Amino acid sequence: MYRLLPTEEDAREEDRTASGSNFDPESSTPRRPLQSMAQKFKSIAPSFLYLGGGGSNSSSSAPSTSSWRPWSTPSGAKNNSSRSRRRTNSNTSGRTNRTQQQQHHNHGRFGYQPPVKKKVEYKLDRLFLKRISRLFEILFSKQSKVPWLYIGMTLFCCLNEGIFYFVGTIPSRYYKVLGDKDSAAFFRLLVVSLLTVFLAGFGKSVIFLMGSLLSLEARRSLTLYFHRIYIQPKLFYRILTMHDEEIDNPDQRITQDIDKLAEAMRKMVEDLIISPLSIAFYTWQCWQMAGYIGPLCIYGYFIFSAVTSRLLINPIVDAIFFKESAEGYFRFLHVRFRQFTESITFSRGESEAKTAADDSLENLLCSQLIVIYKELPLKFLQQSVSYFGSILSYVIIAIPIFLGHYDGLPASDLSAIISKTSFVSMYLTYQFSQIIKCGTEFSDLAGYTSRLGQLMEALDMLNTEMENIAIDYPHEESLSMDSSIRFENVTFSTPAGEVIISGFTHRFEAGVNTVIVGPNGSGKTSILRVMGGLWPVSKGQVILPHQYRKDVIFLPQTPYMTYGTLREQLVYPHRELASSITDADILRVLKLVRLEHLVETVEDFDQVYTLDWNKMLSPGEQQKLAFARLFYVKPIFAVLDESTCSMDITSEKEMFRQCRLLNITCITVCHQASLEKYHQQRIALDGHGGWSCSEIASPRPRSQSFGGSGSGAASALTMMADDVEIDTLGGAVDDSE
């Protein structure tokens, strides 16, 4: 069976071991370690140190759980020549260490928690600049519409700023006309001001629209980029199976963090897009009206606020990073509940699930609380800056008034000047306070940038690593011209570097069905992983048929059910073939796997089935559907990893019979001895790195029929299938049963 994600399941398991004391032996319900929010608050202190302080305290003492080492270097091979020794190692020191780490991190809590992270601080530094400039490169690439929207928005903002200046000076005009008791001028001003206010409102909404489009476009560009570098053959598998501890929830980073980053960016752009222009203009205006003292006061105040807010932002970036991480785990947990709802219900695990979900929520709330606490001083600063700005504007105009610069002016003119100066200096302060206010958005942006940058770096690293693997241990390059799969002196290890099998040599011939057997964990599926190129080999060579993508098809125990129509389901993963598969083909393959009833269920082969196919089909039916895909493609080899384990015996027999009829050679991993009768060869793994190959005695000698490769063997198969062999097979089944 394919075994993925060694971490979170293990972490759960170890977590349970570590926090066994939280179980009340008398009751089936685990005791909640944190019963109430009040208790939770008491426990914030240690969590705060870990989460918020960038691990400055607790993380530094928590050793990293990272077990990643370049797969291409067979370090494990050097360290662990014997499989039994490997088991001892992993069962003692390795396991104890991880348990201690989990205990350390979870403070003895029960439930699902993010894995321990090594000490990393996320702040505004060179690395941040490198990461954000990489994101900007993507956003401002030729294919993206972001630059055009940005330019459009800048133009609109400039236009709107002109209108806004007029709106801002309207009060001073009213002071003047009202002071002069000029009714005609008053009505003219009324009409003009109403029109201007309407225009300013319209301009603001257009800017909002363009900002939203900019955010959508930024999300599109970044997500497409990440899809391109993330959903790649094998790399996708690698990052999800190998990097869970270092790169938590890559899915969340792509689906949510990019969106939030785009939104933070929109807010910042909206607020700051023409700030430099406005600041220059209002500085000049302020200078005109209040002399150099006005801009000097405002600039001094801004420098003070900017420096203080810079100091306050750094810890927030870190906290945001961990909050997003906790958010990802919380969501992931719920996704898993949905995925395993039936298993949970059968094993009456609702109470455990609830506790795990509650604890994960507590963890998330705790990290949110930390963000709130850390944002508090920044909020205080921002509010003070904006309130003080209004007072500062009067201080600025008071200076020239008290110095007598405006002595002798009529009262109406003086009121107009006070109003206009206060608007100008207030607006200048407002521009600066906007920059300070953007600090919160900026800290969000920096947090998301760290998460996305980290993912990009991990993907880069994996890419390089896989290129190295391809160079050092050619896999796909060694394509043979005949129809066989050859393992030549192959040694391979787990991603953790533990050797599973060394010096494995075997030739899987077309026409010779081979069964791979052995105890759990002996490496049966691993042979298939190596065959499929999911795992690299550390020594030797795997030689595949020339058109191996077409000629070798893998059927896992749990096939992937894509969303969509039945037609698409059958041609998966080749969506482009959906238009070429005819209704007759669909009916034919469905009949072969005894799934004709699906025709009535879906009504139409092109109707998108809204229910999840996983829910609609039983596990056995899902496996049959996978065989239907196989029978449509008719490859030379079908690599079956317990692919019939959920089927009834008759269906299982029928699947192997059809494979034989269609000249598909089966390489089968299984536990049931009953399946051996469909095969001619057995590879037995002993669970200690050893293996042996033997012929399977059949009721009638027929191995010579399958000995050759290519068309000779194929026609022999067809002949047998057409006459005696079906009966023979049936007889064999009956005999053995």
Ligand SMILES: Nc1ncnc2c1ncn2[C@@H]1O[C@H](COP(=O)(O)OP(=O)(O)OP(=O)(O)O)[C@@H](O)[C@H]1O
């Ligand atoms: N992603 C992984 N990371 C580290 N070790 C792994 C990983 N996947 C499998 N292993 C280890 O590799 C060994 C062989 O696993 P494999 O899945 O090939 O066993 P198997 O013989 O197919 O077992 P089963 O009969 O239970 O399906 C096991 O000890 C397993 O713990």
